[in-house]
Amino acid sequence: xxxxxxxxxxxxxxxxxxxxxxxxxxxxxxxxxxxxxxxxxxxxxxxxxxxxxxxxxxxxxxxxxxxxxxxxxxxxxxxxxxxxxxxxxxxxxxxxxxxxxxxxxxxxxxxxxxxxxxxxxxxxxxxxxxxxxxxxxxxxxxxxxxx
Numbered sequence: 001x002x003x004x005x006x007x008x009x010x011x012x013x014x015x016x017x018x019x020x021x022x023x024x025x026x027x028x029x030x031x032x033x034x035x036x037x038x039x040x041x042x043x044x045x046x047x048x049x050x051x052x053x054x055x056x057x058x059x060x061x062x063x064x065x066x067x068x069x070x071x072x073x074x075x076x077x078x079x080x081x082x083x084x085x086x087x088x089x090x091x092x093x094x095x096x097x098x099x100x101x102x103x104x105x106x107x108x109x110x111x112x113x114x115x116x117x118x119x120x121x122x123x124x125x126x127x128x129x130x131x132x133x134x135x136x137x138x139x140x141x142x143x144x145x146x147x
Contacts, residue, residue, distance in 0.1 A: 052136070053107040056118035059140035060132050064102040064122055067093060080135060080143035096132075096145070100125025110146070119146045 049055060059078060066074035075096070076089040087095060105121035110133065118134045131146035 052115060052118055055136075055140045056107050056120050056134035057104055059134050059142065060120040060122065061104050063096075063132070063142050064104065067097045068101045078142050080137045080141035083141075083143055096130070096142070098122065098124030098126065098128055098130055102130075105129070117143070 050058070063075055063078045066072075066078070070093075072089050072092050075092050076084065076087075079087070079092070102122045102124050105123050107118055107120050109115045110117035110119050113135075116135060118140075120132045120134055122130045122132060124130065132142050133144045133146050134140050135143045137143070
């Protein structure tokens with residue numbers, strides 16, 4: 001080794017001379033922040049799109065109005081994929097249309113599938129009632145008549 005006067009006679013001081021601190025506080029704060037953000041996003045989704053019952057009511061209203069106006073193309077687009085595969089556009093009126101105009105009534109969860117499928121009652125002008133099954137398939141879609 002070389003001899004002589006050096007600028008620093010001692011070894012360099014360690015970089016971290018204090019007592020170590022735990023990062024547990026930051027981890028807990030991060031988890032709490034993520035949880036709060038998730039709850040806020042779900043709440044915002046309800047504010048933006050409405051509850052499943054409100055979405056089902058709006059979808060059924062558009063469907064019934066388009067059927068009553070003779071717009072079977074719009075009504076056909078409101079059907080879920082299984083119903084579109086089963087029916088042709090000109091068959092929608094014969095399957096779903098009641099007599100005259102329809103009025104949307106009570107909305108409830110399906111007895112078998114629960115909240116995944118909403119059942120919307122439609123009262124027709126002739127006094128008959130039809131219950132439409134509405135499920136979320138890339139948006140609320142009419143997926144048959146509840147039996």
